[in-house]
Amino acid sequence: MDNRIDMVNVDKSFGGVSVLSNVGFSIQPGEVVALLGANGAGKSTLMKILTGVYSRDAGSIKVEGVEVRMSNPREAAALGISFLPQEISVMPDMTVAENICLANMDQFGRGAFVDRAAMRAKATKILGQVGFDHVSPDSYVGHLSVAEQRIVEIARALASDANVLVMDEPTAALSERDAQAMFEVLRNLREDGTSVVYISHYLGEVFEISDRIEVLRDGRNAGSFHTAETDVESVLAAMLGRAAETLFDHRQAPSGGEAAFEAAALGWKDKLSDVSFTVSTGEIFGIFGLVGSGVEYLGRVVFGAEGRNVRGDMRLMGSPYRAISPAHGKACGLGYVTAxxxxxxxxxxxxxxxxxxxxxxxxxxxxxxxxxxxxxxxxxxxxxxxxxxxxxxxxxxxxxxxxxxxxxxxxxxxxxGVRLLILEEPTRGVDMGARRDIYRQLAEFAAQGLTVLVLSSDAEEIAGLCDRSLVLNRGRVVQRFGRGADASALLAATALTDPAEVEKELT
Amino acid sequence: MTMANTPTRHAERLRGGFLSGPASGVLILLGFYILLVVAFAIFTPFFATTRNAMSIASNVAFIGMMAAAGTPLIIAGGLDLSVAAVAGLSGVLIALLNAAGWPIWLAVGAALAMGVGVGLANGLLSTTLRLNPLIVTLATMSIVGGAALILTGGLTRPVMQPSFNWIGQGRLAGVPVPAILMLSVYVGLAFVLRATHFGRYVYAVGGNPEAARLIGLPVMRVQMVLYVISAVSGAVAGAMLAAMLGAAAPAAASPHLLTVIAAIILGGTSLAGGRGSVWGTLIAVLILGTLNNGLTLNDVSSFWQDVTRGVVLILAVGVDQVRLHLQAR
Structure with missing residues (x-):
């Protein structure tokens, strides 16, 4: 099959500093290619060249075999290449149909007026094409979930006849379950022959969704893999350029330190209820949950960022602690790293x-x-x-x-001054190298007696980093795990709902 | 990863450049000011005289005082539209209380206390109730301005006390006292912003209030203090103006509010908060004052002076945008 896009020997430098040298990249119709690389490896620069944001210094780009030179994103869009940035950009106060047809409003005109029926029909057709027809074209986009908004964005690109979608970290704002819904849409697109370039830090999703993996390192091609024939270790090795060490060092679990932080029947609004756990001094304790499970509030509630209206009791180093404000939390020896x-x-x-x-x-x-x-x-x-x-x-x-x-x-x-450090999504949108440095630093400080509470919707992170962990769903604790829990078990636990039946102490 | 920061390193090198360095905003402004002074000096008789320079200095003192205190407030994400109204009420209080038999400095003390009160009200309403400072201070501006009119029945009241009038009309080593008072406020605030932890908080709170809160910084207290400083500077400016004129008119200061805000913005302070410096504001105050003075000496009508001021403001903000763009590149 012919390549839809062929980039050959692309060079780019900024102010004399080479950012890309001799980079090649290609994609076929109906192919999903994951583009990987540490931050600064050049993947966004390469994609900005493909989508007309930057010009190239040297090399050639062929679309459907024809040499092209794009000077702005509009020209790229006219060639069917559409870029979806990491931050979702939709108009929340317009309907799904209006959002989808926004870029091509001139096609839906009756004189000076807008032909709503035609817009609705077009939106319905495209939503059906991506397998998402349960969303009404008349709903306001602001009322949709984040995942649905992401899909509206994809539909908008398709409405302008895009056949190459470049997606930058498309699941960064999505929970695992929502990501699955989006993957379903991508699979449908692949069937229809749309090409997708997928930039992500989550290796798990890359292996799930991509046909091919292209790795960049320091502005050069560092490896090309057929997803079905490779494994995480080889891809990591190409990205990091050395023998892939695991992200997580082996850690000696602290031996029965004193309780540093105790939470008893913690509750906040209708988002959290009856959450109890104890963290020992020097321990790294994980709270895992998908977005919406309450995992995004628990850390803020404990630190005081959500104010005083917190139910239940907390004790810090044995003495009672109340959430009041971040300044108060800090004065009591808490620290908080936001998501x-x-x-x-x-x-x-x-x-x-x-x-x-x-x-x-x-x-x-x-x-x-x-x-x-x-x-x-x-x-x-x-x-x-x-x-x-x-x-x-x-x-x-x-x-x-x-x-x-x-x-x-x-x-x-x-x-x-910090005795208990709370980190929420500590490595979201962070490259592998920095991720490893952060994990290592936390482990080191924990060994010196810092107590760490990690809240995350990244199961691998909780499984790899934490001594013990618990899983939240709908604001309640649904399962507890000891050291060595694996990511799939954590993920499976999120489906549990009735805490009375399933909660078992595995430690 | 080694490539990761090379572009930023390059940007960093650019920062040393004239147009894109961190202090470049103030430098450009200073350059513009020098050009302005040179141009007027060449084309205008009597402009380049000590006497005229001192006249500019004492004329800008009153606006400069309010703009000085408004600068850190805007950097910290606040805004005070009531400052000129406070200046008006301050002068009126001093005149009326003194006429009622209060010792003059006690009357000044009462005016300053009024400033503290208005500042606290502005601060409390915009921080604890999280009302938009534009609305809060627009409301207090109206209340305070109205109060000044009610107290005086709209009339101008004399204040004649030699020791008091000295702060508006006197000289120290040949320099007008108002100019010295104004300069000392700039030096003081510049020192606070640069060398104290409070100064650090001001920039942090204005740059990202939510991050500052989550770091545990005293966001509300910082803004509160700045609202009080702003209102008190208004009260001091009002006292200075009354002392200078020997009389207090309830609406004497109000027309200058927009000049105060214009000077702060012209000086490179971002209305969105987080960026700015009092030195920029000082140069901007001098530019506006010198422009007025020079144009008057050239017999340009004050109507045209308003137009000129507007054009200068747009030019300055435009240049600043270009500069920030260069920096961000």
């Missing part, structure tokens, strides 16, 4: 050094005054100790890659 790094994690315009110092700012002082010097010394320590890639302590943190920003957000709380 939404960009939205409420980093202080984007402030420097790396100031971000690192921010949680305990008054300690970095010179007499009564703030000390840039002390902040910079702290930053140097972490840049070295945590391998934070930055041009220096004064670089604004927003210019760092996602993984390095996350390291800053974690390191900010690795301070002797």
């Amino acid at each position: 939404e790094r960009k939205a409420d994690g980093i202080l984007g315009d402030l420097s790396v050094a100031q971000n690192l110092a921010s949680a305990f700012w008054p300690e970095y002082r010179n007499g009564p005054f703030a000390s840039r010097h002390a902040e910079a010394a702290l930053a140097q320590k972490w840049i070295k100790g945590f391998d934070i890639r930055t041009s220096g302590p004064d670089q604004p943190v927003r210019l760092l890659s996602g993984g390095n920003q996350q390291k800053v957000c974690v390191a900010r709380w690795l301070h002797e």
Whole structure:
């Protein structure tokens, strides 16, 4: 079969720094190709060239065998190439039909007016094509679930006759179950001959959905695999460029430390009820749940980010603790790393050094005054100790890659004033290298007596990192696991609903 | 991974450049100001005289005082539209209380206390109740401005106390006292923003309030303090104006509110919060004051001066956008 897209010997540099050199990439009709690589490997640059956002310095791009040169995303769209960015962009106050037909409004006109019936018909047809016809074209997109919004976005691309979809981390905002629904849509598309380029950090999904895996490393092709004939280890080896070590080091579980944090019958609004667990000093305790299970609230509730209206009792180091506010939580020895790094994690315009110092700012002082010097010394320590890639302590943190920003957000709380560190989705959207560094750093601090609570919807993360864990569903604890739980068991537990029957202590 | 930060490293190198460095906004503004001064000096008789420079300095002091305190507030994500109304009420209170037999400095103290009160009200309403500061301070502006009219019946009241009038009309080593007062506020605020932990909080709170809250920073307290500082600076500015004119008019300050906000924005402070500096504001205040002065000396009508000010503001904000774009690239 002929390739639909053929990129050959593509070069790109920014200000004299080579970002892509001699990169090739191709895709056939009806093929799903996963594009993998650590952050900075060049995968977004390559896709931005394919979708007309950047121009190439050298090399050729052929679409259906014809050499093309695109200077903006519109021209790429005219060739049938559509880009779906990581953040979902839909119009929440417009209907599904309007969203789908938005890019081609001129096709649905009657004079100056909009032909609603034609729009509805087109939307219904496309939704049927992707196997998603249970969504009414008249519902408001703001009322749909995130997964459904993602599918509306795909439908919108198809409405403009896209036959190549480039999707950047399409499941980052989705729970596992919602991701399954989206994969179903992708499978339908594949049947219809649509090509999909799939950029993701989740190896599990890549193996589930892709036909072929293309790996980039440091701006070059680093391996091409037929998904059916390879395994995670080989792909990791290509991405990391060395023998693939596992993400998780073997950890000696702490031997019966004292209870550092106890939660008894914790509840909050209708999102959490009767959640009880105990974490020992130096332990890494995991809370696993899909999005919507309450896993996205528990950490905030404990830390005080959701205010005082928390039911149940908590004890920290043996003394009663009440959730009041983040400032109070911090004063009691809690730390919290948010799931939404960009939205409420980093202080984007402030420097790396100031971000690192921010949680305990008054300690970095010179007499009564703030000390840039002390902040910079702290930053140097972490840049070295945590391998934070930055041009220096004064670089604004927003210019760092996602993984390095996350390291800053974690390191900010690795301070002797913090006894219990709560991390929510600690490695979402973070590359493999940074992921491993973060896991290692947490394990190291836990060994020195830091108690860690990890909340995540990534089953592999909880299974690999945590000493013990529990699974939440609909705001309740549905199962508890000891060390060595595997990811599939955690995932299976999310289907459980009745805690009275299934809750068994496996530790 | 080694490739990961090379583009950003390159961007970092660019930052050293004239147009894209972190302090470049202030530098561009300063360059523009120098050009303006040179141009006026060449084409305008009497412009380049000590006497005229001192006249500019004392004329901008009152607006500069309010703009100084408004800057950290806007950096921290707040906004104070009531500041000029507070200045008006402050002058009126001083005049009326003094006329009623209060010692002049006690009357000034009462005016400052009024400032603290309005600042606390602005702060409480916009932080604890999470009302939009634009609406809150628009409302207090109206209330405070109305109160000044009620108290005076709309009339201008004299204040004649030599020791008091000195803060508006006096000189120290040849420099007008209002200009010295204004400058000391800039130096003080610049020091606080640069060298104290409170200054760090201001930028953190304005740059990302939710992140600052989750880090456990005292977000509300920071904004509260800044609202109080802003209103008190309004009260001080009002006292200065009354001292300068020897009289307090209830609406004396209100027309200058937009100039205050314009100066802050012209100075490179982002209305979205998180960025800005008081030095930028000071240069902007000087630019606007010098422009007024120079155009007046050239017999340009004050109507055209308004138009010019608007054009300068749009130009400045436009240049700033281009600069930020260069920085982000």
